[in-house]
Amino acid sequence: MKVDQKSHTITIKDTQGDFTGFLMKVTHQFKTFENYNIIIDLQQHNELSLSHVKEFLPLSKQHKKTKKSFVIVVSGVDYNAIPAKLTVVPSLLEARDIIEMEEIERDLGF
Template sequence: MKVDQKGHTITIKDTQGDFTSFLMKVTHQYKTFEKHNIIIDLLHHKDLTVDDVKLFLPLSKQHKKAKKSFIIVISELDYNAVPDKLTVVPSLLEAQDIIEMEEIERDLGF
């Protein structure tokens, strides 16, 4: 697992290719990331399903309650099948753009 911090955003990338252990590590270490916006980088995973991505739903809900962004980046997925409560995008640039928009919305009180 590789963690990069840029300003108020943390990008967490799976470096081992084992999705289940990555999910467990992110869940167990969540307290260290909770004060930042989070980008989960799953670009190296080509065989994940929507059900796999849904496993991040509890973390996403908890993080959004704390008024922080939680974005999952995965390139090959049926985005229409993803629940509305999860933000899933195909690129890191798009994830950063969404975080900027959500920050502006929070600053404006939306």
């Protein structure tokens, strides 16, 4: 697992190729990241199903309650079938853009 911090955002990337192990590590270390916006980078996983992505739903809900962004980067999934409570995008650039927009919305009181 690789963690990269840039200002108020942390990008967490799986370096082992083991999705289940990665999810467990992120879950166990979640308290460490709770004060930052989080980008979960799953681009390395070419064969992820929608059910794998949905496994991040509890973390996403918990994190958004603290008024922070939680964005998952993954390609090759049906974005229309993703639950509305999950923010999933195909690239890191889009993830950063979403976080920037959500920061502006929070600053404006939305």
